[in-house]
Each structure stands twice: as structure tokens, then as C-alpha cells.
Amino acid sequence: MSVQSESVEIALDFDWLIGMMAMIGVAWERDGPWVDGTPHGGTIPACNQTGTRSAAMTATAEGSRAAAPRRIERKPLLRSGQAQGLALVSPTLAYALILLAVPILVVVAHSFWTQDYLTIDRSFTLENYRIALTEPIYRDLLMRSLWISLVVSITTVVLAYPIAYFISFHGGRHKSLWLFLITIPFWTSYLLRVMSWKVILGYNGVLNSGLLALGVIDEPSTALLYNSSAVVITLTHAWAAFAILPIFVSLEKVDRTLLEAATDLGDGPIRRFVRVTLPLSIPGVVSAILIVMIPTVGDYVTPRLVGGKDGVMIATAIQAQFGKAANWPLGAALSVTTMAIVTAMAAATVFLIRGAARMAR
Amino acid sequence: MPDKTMIEISHVTRSYGPFRALDDATLSIREGEFFSLLGPSGCGKTTLLRMIAGFDTPTSGTIAIDGQPMDGIPANRRPTNMVFQSYAIFPHLNVEQNVGYGLKRLRLDAAEERRRVDEALQQVSLTGLGKRGATELSGGPRQRVALARALVMRPKVLLLDEPLSALDKKLREQMQVELRRLQQAVGITFVLVTHDQYEALGMSDRIAVMFGGRIAQVASPKEVYQKPVNRQVADFLGGMNFVKAEVLAENDASITVQAPGFGKVTTEKPPLYSRNGAGATLGIRPERLRVLWDDATAPHQISGTVVDRHYFGEITHLIVQAPGFEKPLSVSETNNYGADDIPVGAPIRVAYDPDALVALAD
Numbered sequence: 001m002s003v004q005s006e007s008v009e010i011a012l013d014f015d016w017l018i019g020m021m022a023m024i025g026v027a028w029e030r031d032g033p034w035v036d037g038t039p040h041g042g043t044i045p046a047c048n049q050t051g052t053r054s055a056a057m058t059a060t061a062e063g064s065r066a067a068a069p070r071r072i073e074r075k076p077l078l079r080s081g082q083a084q085g086l087a088l089v090s091p092t093l094a095y096a097l098i099l100l101a102v103p104i105l106v107v108v109a110h111s112f113w114t115q116d117y118l119t120i121d122r123s124f125t126l127e128n129y130r131i132a133l134t135e136p137i138y139r140d141l142l143m144r145s146l147w148i149s150l151v152v153s154i155t156t157v158v159l160a161y162p163i164a165y166f167i168s169f170h171g172g173r174h175k176s177l178w179l180f181l182i183t184i185p186f187w188t189s190y191l192l193r194v195m196s197w198k199v200i201l202g203y204n205g206v207l208n209s210g211l212l213a214l215g216v217i218d219e220p221s222t223a224l225l226y227n228s229s230a231v232v233i234t235l236t237h238a239w240a241a242f243a244i245l246p247i248f249v250s251l252e253k254v255d256r257t258l259l260e261a262a263t264d265l266g267d268g269p270i271r272r273f274v275r276v277t278l279p280l281s282i283p284g285v286v287s288a289i290l291i292v293m294i295p296t297v298g299d300y301v302t303p304r305l306v307g308g309k310d311g312v313m314i315a316t317a318i319q320a321q322f323g324k325a326a327n328w329p330l331g332a333a334l335s336v337t338t339m340a341i342v343t344a345m346a347a348a349t350v351f352l353i354r355g356a357a358r359m360a361r
Numbered sequence: 362m363p364d365k366t367m368i369e370i371s372h373v374t375r376s377y378g379p380f381r382a383l384d385d386a387t388l389s390i391r392e393g394e395f396f397s398l399l400g401p402s403g404c405g406k407t408t409l410l411r412m413i414a415g416f417d418t419p420t421s422g423t424i425a426i427d428g429q430p431m432d433g434i435p436a437n438r439r440p441t442n443m444v445f446q447s448y449a450i451f452p453h454l455n456v457e458q459n460v461g462y463g464l465k466r467l468r469l470d471a472a473e474e475r476r477r478v479d480e481a482l483q484q485v486s487l488t489g490l491g492k493r494g495a496t497e498l499s500g501g502p503r504q505r506v507a508l509a510r511a512l513v514m515r516p517k518v519l520l521l522d523e524p525l526s527a528l529d530k531k532l533r534e535q536m537q538v539e540l541r542r543l544q545q546a547v548g549i550t551f552v553l554v555t556h557d558q559y560e561a562l563g564m565s566d567r568i569a570v571m572f573g574g575r576i577a578q579v580a581s582p583k584e585v586y587q588k589p590v591n592r593q594v595a596d597f598l599g600g601m602n603f604v605k606a607e608v609l610a611e612n613d614a615s616i617t618v619q620a621p622g623f624g625k626v627t628t629e630k631p632p633l634y635s636r637n638g639a640g641a642t643l644g645i646r647p648e649r650l651r652v653l654w655d656d657a658t659a660p661h662q663i664s665g666t667v668v669d670r671h672y673f674g675e676i677t678h679l680i681v682q683a684p685g686f687e688k689p690l691s692v693s694e695t696n697n698y699g700a701d702d703i704p705v706g707a708p709i710r711v712a713y714d715p716d717a718l719v720a721l722a723d
Binding site: 255257258260261262263264265266267268271275276279280357 | 441
């Protein structure tokens, strides 16, 4: 059963990776140095190769039609879109298999073994899963991680939707400029962005000094940093662009004539939004939620830096098992459990939102 | 038919910067009328339709529907409904939900809503397809859904924005007949925008022909075709032979001109005719020039030579060069008597009725 959810997880993760790559591609395409490295640079020679190959095949086929019937049979295969497509994705596919699927299989294998001081006992056991699911500390950390990621993804999407809506419907000629501006925070590293939230939320931070200067508070608040809301704030900001882009894309696809039709049939702007725009942008909302939710469950850096004791998440515990505690099998079992639960949660989200959209009609 | 005015458009102008998409349009459309706005692309017909619907606002001038001025009334509160060129069918809803879309807001009880949706589906012959996904349908049925969705609202005015342009010829002709039948059955005022003269001629009670943001002529299909006010209108509604003529005399009702080939002709003066120097244009439709076979004669005839011909199945267009005429004449003759067998280069005689000659403002 766990193996099955594993493969679902891989597939989801893979989709997510492709989505991320495409977005980073969009963000960086304007920037000179990356142009050579983008997939665009890579596809052109590949296309040429295929073109030359099929041309050669045609020549061979015409030259010796009677002598080499087998080659004639093979020609449609090489020319087929499927074969070309496979040739184009194979480097990425190989990369994904070696660096994604294999490590995950190693982790899954470990989760059924036992740490025996310095060696690994390779007899099959479910003990690690028992510990992962029943020990209060792990259960609580897991619940907290899931809760935080759920809150983060919902907050992010709620905040991102109006921005995406504004760019799509009121961006006018400057749509690409707006999208470009949104990617600007991503020019600095993730770590620096998290650190700057520390500067904003800290005891002597920007927010506290500002509120002090305004006389709203008498002494700096310690409630801002080192708790789960600090984690939520930081992650929401960090993932905003990844939520804005898919929502923007799905809003762009909404045929504007449909909105006129809804108006013509008597809907005011709000009804029209609820009955047409929102249902048609649901695919973007679903992918935004998934894009934010899946990686935030396992986030390690943010809780570590701004979470304090109150904001510790499951990734910290997993890291401890692979590090100081030196219990790889337990760490592996915790990872696999997390992945399985995230998969279930992602699937539940998709069904819930689709169902809600159907109800709204 | 009662002559009550349904839509009153007075001095409506729509400018985009220095460009005038619609220039001082004044028009009144009667209740229960099938009215067409006909013209080439960019003539302002769609702009006018969108202003009636409320999707666009006049720069100056007023539009009133059923006596109510429409200034400041948004599209969703106007007694009009529209059939869009792209149909604008909601892809996330099925046929029934599409048709019932506008009724939801009226909060009818379920049975009444059901009854009205079924009635509308029946009117457009889509009974039984209600549960079908709207995106599964092809062009023809989609169009019917768009029509039913607007009709179910029982608007005072139904606006149609080139509704048939995406259909193939056969289906288009069939829909023309159905639209006309439907309009007569429901008695709603239809305003159709089209660039297809046959569509406008075949369906409308009256037509407004538009060019470059201005309304050139408003009249019945027959009048627009037979008595076009100017060369542009005449040319847009099917071909016409034009001959430069010299004005000999004119009074309030008629005009007498001298034209090479036709001689001295007195005809009705076009309503908007204004004297433009000493010249005028005389026009005659190609089908009003009849081929004279064998030794038949007619009081008014022209002799010439066939220089080219174009075969169109039921008719043939013969291009005839005749002495005295600056340009060759186009003659349209049915193939019932063998017009398609007349060889290029053959001598030919054509007859005309002087009543078919019209003087045109340039």
C-alpha cells in the first residue's frame, strides 16, 4: 500500500518539478546569462538531430526499397511524434530517475529496516512505522506540519488570487512587467529572504521599532518571532509568486466574452465572478494550493530560522534522525509517512475543490 | 404590425481618440421588427449593437429602449439579450444550465424555471439535449444554445452579432430560415449585425446599410437593393454596372441625365442626392440586362461582344464590351436558355427596361 502511494507521490512531485522549472524559465528568460542554459537552448539541436535522422531514413528507404524492407517498416516509428517526444524528454527522465526515484526507493527500503548501533539490520519490520505513527512527539510534529502547510497554502492562495486577478484583468499592456516585478524577490536566495523576515519580526526588528515609534506598543513584542505564525508569515511570502503564476495563467484563459455573456444575462460584477470567473479559474487555484502545500509540509529552513521551539516541524525531526540521533530507518519511516499523508491531503484538496466548484453551479 | 418604436437612437457618436467608429447615427427600430445592420468590417455596426446592449457607451447622443433612456443603465439591467458571434457558451455548464443561466437570478420556482428552459430548448429544436456538456456540441447546436439562452429571458430586444458567420453555407441557409420563423413566432424585436448582404436581404423587415461609421440608407430589403441611395450601397449589395452621366435637368422628384450608351434617361431622384458638379452616375443591376436570342428585338437594346464569362451553376456572368460604353457591362443571365454556351468573342444583343436604371449619388 505504501509503495502505491509512493508512486503517486513521485508522479505529483515530478509534475511539481516541471511546473517549477517552467516558471523559473519564465522568470529567468529575460535575464541574459541563463538563456543558453534554458531548455529552449537544448531543444533546437535535438530537433535538428531528429530531422536529419528521418531525412536519412527516407533517403535509405528510397534508395533500396527492395533490399531493405525492414528499414521501411521502422521508418514510421522513428518519425512518430511519440518517439520524438521520448527522445526530447529522455535526459530529464534519466535525471529524474537517478536523482529522484532511486533515492526515494533507498529511503523506502530503509524505512523497513532497523538501526543496530553502527550497522543496519536488514530484516523486514514495521516497527519504525509504529513509532512514527504512535509516538506523541512525532504525531504532534506531523500534525503541526500539516496544519501549518494547510494554513500557508490557503493564506497564500487567498492573497495571491487578487494579485493574479488584477494583473490578468487590469494589467493592460504591462502584464509582463507586473509578472517580472513579482519575480524580483526571487533574485535573492531563499535563506536571505527568510533572514530578512527575522529582521522585520525580531525583538529590535523593523515592525517592533515602527510600532514603538508610533506609540502603539510600550515595549517590543516577543510574540512576533519564534512561533508558528512567524513560520506562516515567512512561508506565505516565500511562496506567493508560485501561487500567483498558475492562478494568473488560468485567469488569462477565461474567455472575456463569457463575462459579457454573464453580464448580458443579468449578473452584476460579483455574481459574475462567483458564477463564471471563479469556477473557470479553479484549475489554477488547485495547482497553486498543491504547489504551495506539498513542499511546505517538509520545509526545514524556515521553521529552523524563525520558528523557535513553538514552530518546529517534521523536517527538523527527520533531520535529527539522519544526523545526531543516527537512526536512519526511523528517519526514513517518518519521511515516507509524511509523503503518504501529503499525497492523501493533496488528493483530498483536489476532490474537495472540484466538488465545491460543481456545487457552486 | 404596430408601428410603435422599440429602439430610438438619436445622434449617437462613438469616438476612439480622433477616430469615429460611429458618426452621428440616428435610427429608430420598430417593435417586433427584424432589423439588420449591414456593412463591411469596421463600418461601426458592431459598435452600435454593443452600445444598444450596454457594453459600450456613446461619446455623445442617446439611446432609448421602449421609451426608457439607457444612459447610465449597465448591460445587466437592460431589457436586451445578445447572441454573441463566438456564442460564448459557458464551458463549465451543460446545455440546460447554460440556457437557465439568466433565470437563476430571477428566483423562479423550480417547476417554472424547468418549464421555461424546456420551452426555450424546444423553440430551437434542442429538446432532449439538455444534459449534454456544452463543449461536446458542434457549431450549429452551440448556436442554438446561445439563442435559447437569450430567448429564455424574454427580452424586449434580441441582439445578434454575426451569429451565422461561423457556420458552413448549408447550415447558414437553414439557420436563416429558422431565425426568421422563430422571430415571427416569438414576436420579439431582433437586431442583427451582418456583413452578408444575402443574410440581411433574406431575413430582415428593414436594413440599415452602414459605411465608415455612418448610416447610408435605411429601407426595406427590396428598396435597398433596387433603389440604393449611392454608389457604395449599390456596390455592396451585389454587383452593379455604373455609367458616368451628365445631368440635363432635375426637379424635386426626378432627374434627367444623358449617359453614353443609354441616351437620355429620366429617373426618380435618390433621397439623399446632392448635386456634385455636372456629373451623376447611372446604374443598372447585371440581372436587369437580358440576353436577346436569335432575331428577338426589344425597344431598348445594346449590341456588343462577349469578352469574358464566369459560370456559377444556375447563372452565367457575361462580360460584354459595347460601343459607346467606357467599361464592359456585366450581364447576369440564367442558364435555362443556354447562356453558358455563348462563346467568348461572340456578338450579343442585350435588352433593358429603362425603369431598371437608377441615378445614384456619388
